[in-house]
Amino acid sequence: MDLRKLKTLIDLVSESNVSELEITEADGKVRIVKQSATQVVAMPAPVYAAPPAAAAAPAAAAPAAAPAxxxxxxxxxxxxxxxxFYRASSPGAKAIADVGTQVKKGQAVCIIEAMKIMNEIESEFDGTVSKVLVENGQAVEYGQPLFIIE
Known part of the structure; x- marks a missing residue:
């Protein structure tokens, strides 16, 4: 992405009500986050490979989440x-918890990145992971279901 285009995007974010903008192009990914009314920061966003199922059918993943x-x-x-939401500690690594994984209370099951800080999310229950409700790399909200433990 050229510098003029990046500056234009920063100006647009700073002059609008948008607090965060993420753009992916063939040559990279940029994330612009408005930290205050007068300060805008542009930072390269981490690039993680999408899981094969999500890459093959991104439109099918969203409707499947609603019935689940x-x-x-x-x-x-x-x-x-x-x-x-990230299922593994690094791109290409094995998932921390997958369907069928036995977990104990306090055991890490995934990672949520917030404000460039990686936070391990721990299980609140003992049991077996029966469903993973979120795709790797997906944005999650507060209180959104991530896993079902049986």
Missing amino acids: AEAISGQVIKSPMVGT
Whole structure:
């Protein structure tokens, strides 16, 4: 992305009500976050490979999430914060908790990145992960269900 285009984007964010903007192009990814009314910071966003299923059918992933939310049975681990959900500690690494994984109370099940800080999210229950309700790299909201433990 050229410098003139980046400056234009920063100016647009600073003059609007938008607090955060993320743009992905072939040559990279840029995330612009408005920290206060007068200060705008542009930073390169981390690039993580999408899981093969999400890359093959991104449109199908969103409708599938709605029925899963309706048919929740078991104990639910919810997001304690707003951020980006990651199943593994680094791109390409094995998922911390997958379907069928036995977890104990206090054991890490995923990572949520918030404000460039990686936060390990721990299970609140003992049991087996029966469903993972969020895709790797997806933005999550406070209180959003992440896992179902049975």
